[in-house]
Amino acid sequence: xxxxxxxxxxxxxxxxxxxxVHADLPPDARLGFEALPxxxxxRKYVVGVVSGLDExxxxxxxxxxxxxxxxxxxxxxxxxxxxxxNLAYAKGIRSHSGNILKIDQVVLQSRQKKLSGRTLxxxxxxxxxxxxxxxxxxxxxxxxxxxMSAISRSSYRPENQLITLWSAVEVLIDNPRPGVARISHYLxxxxxxxxxxxPRRYIxxxxxxxxxxxxxxxxxxxxxxxxxxxDDQYTKFTKLIFRDDLKxxxxxxxxxxxxxxxxxxxxxxxEKSFETPQALIRAIEGHEQxxxxxxxxxxxxxxxxxHSGRLPTFLVPLVINVFEYFRSALIPVLVRxxxxxxxxxxxxxxxxxxxxxxxxxxxLKSLGAARFEAKDIMKYLR
Numbered sequence: 040x041x042x043x044x045x046x047x048x049x050x051x052x053x054x055x056x057x058x059x060v061h062a063d064l065p066p067d068a069r070l071g072f073e074a075l076p077x078x079x080x081x082r083k084y085v086v087g088v089v090s091g092l093d094e095x096x097x098x099x100x101x102x103x104x105x106x107x108x109x110x111x112x113x114x115x116x117x118x119x120x121x122x123x124x125n126l127a128y129a130k131g132i133r134s135h136s137g138n139i140l141k142i143d144q145v146v147l148q149s150r151q152k153k154l155s156g157r158t159l160x161x162x163x164x165x166x167x168x169x170x171x172x173x174x175x176x177x178x179x180x181x182x183x184x185x186x187m188s189a190i191s192r193s194s195y196r197p198e199n200q201l202i203t204l205w206s207a208v209e210v211l212i213d214n215p216r217p218g219v220a221r222i223s224h225y226l227x228x229x230x231x232x233x234x235x236x237x238p239r240r241y242i243x244x245x246x247x248x249x250x251x252x253x254x255x256x257x258x259x260x261x262x263x264x265x266x267x268x269x270d271d272q273y274t275k276f277t278k279l280i281f282r283d284d285l286k287x288x289x290x291x292x293x294x295x296x297x298x299x300x301x302x303x304x305x306x307x308x309x310e311k312s313f314e315t316p317q318a319l320i321r322a323i324e325g326h327e328q329x330x331x332x333x334x335x336x337x338x339x340x341x342x343x344x345x346h347s348g349r350l351p352t353f354l355v356p357l358v359i360n361v362f363e364y365f366r367s368a369l370i371p372v373l374v375r376x377x378x379x380x381x382x383x384x385x386x387x388x389x390x391x392x393x394x395x396x397x398x399x400x401x402x403l404k405s406l407g408a409a410r411f412e413a414k415d416i417m418k419y420l421r
Contacts (some may be wrong), residue, residue: 041120041123047108057086057087058084067130071136072126074140076342080326089101094129094130094138099128112139126141127139164222164377169182172377172383173385177384180211180385181211183210184207201341202355205341208364213228214241222334228389230327231392231393231396232367234327235395235399236367238313238319239421241361242313243323246276249296249306252299263290277421281420282413282416314411315407316415317407317412319403322399333360371392372389376388
């Protein structure tokens with residue numbers, strides 16, 4: 040940590056924290072830090088005893104305490120530059136040695152070192168849709184919502200991430216009518232946008248996992264002449280799994296994954312979940328209930344943090360979920376706006392998605408329990 044930070048910590052006599060130089064650390068801690076590639080002898084360390092379920096939770100608790108101390112400096116008329124590295128050496132009371140831990144913020148996305156190919160096309164398209172496909176007021180709201188969600192990346196504290204991500208959701212959705220509860224309004228607006236593409240996201244998730252098991256087999260199989268070259272890989276995979284006229288290919292495809300029982304189980308589970316209209320509507324409504332419950336939980340937790348300062352222990356899963364819900368709700372809005380010739384209004388588009396979602400569920404219920412016909416597969420699973 041910086042000299043200013045170490046001076047600040049040392050002056051806090053009422054806290055069970057102390058500042059030590061490298062030579063004053065226990066031998067096992069010294070060896071741990073000396074093994075780091077960027078080790079510097081002149082570093083200073085804050086040392087404290089905290090309780091935790093494991094080494095990582097103890098290190099995070101101390102990290103949050105230090106961040107709170109930094110936040111308190113903002114009350115002063117003049118700011119102070121307080122810098123520190125998010126590394127910790129944590130050791131149990133009865134342990135002979137500990138571990139070096141890097142305390143990162145909640146990881147919401149995997150990162151690519153090189154921007155190219157499909158990711159580049161998607162990012163470019165989404166940016167163009169936000170900036171050119173909506174009227175001025177809707178564009179301002181979308182940009183504000185995206186900017187608000189990006190603030191969550193600047194904090195290591197999950198409660199800050201949850202608050203900013205939920206604020207982004209509230210910016211995205213308009214205010215409720217008088218007399219309508221906010222959470223009811225948010226649920227009615229968000230659930231159709233989140234759930235309308237649930238089958239497609241499920242299929243993509245299974246396909247991406249299959250690539251990890253056996254990329255060469257999966258990629259080579261989808262290049263066969265039975266598939267249209269113009270179809271993307273997810274569409275080819277969907278047809279392979281659900282079209283009855285491609286059952287002979289399905290069996291051959293599964294044979295190439297015989298060494299991966301988990302992959303075969305996921306393929307079986309995918310087919311059983313969506314093979315008939317009845318199974319599909321059951322899967323969609325089940326997902327809808329889970330999303331409804333989780334959004335309500337996120338909303339209650341956010342209100343507890345903001346209004347009473349209570350921090351539950353289950354914040355990290357909520358942060359991950361609200362981020363995924365924000366993305367899942369935004370993407371269908373962008374796709375629908377890009378299909379319109381005129382600039383769209385975000386509130387109207389959200390209402391249209393809700394209407395189409397209810398129509399789709401009604402159609403599925405009317406189709407019965409027979410397997411999908413070939414013409415309907417890509418209509419409901421795309």
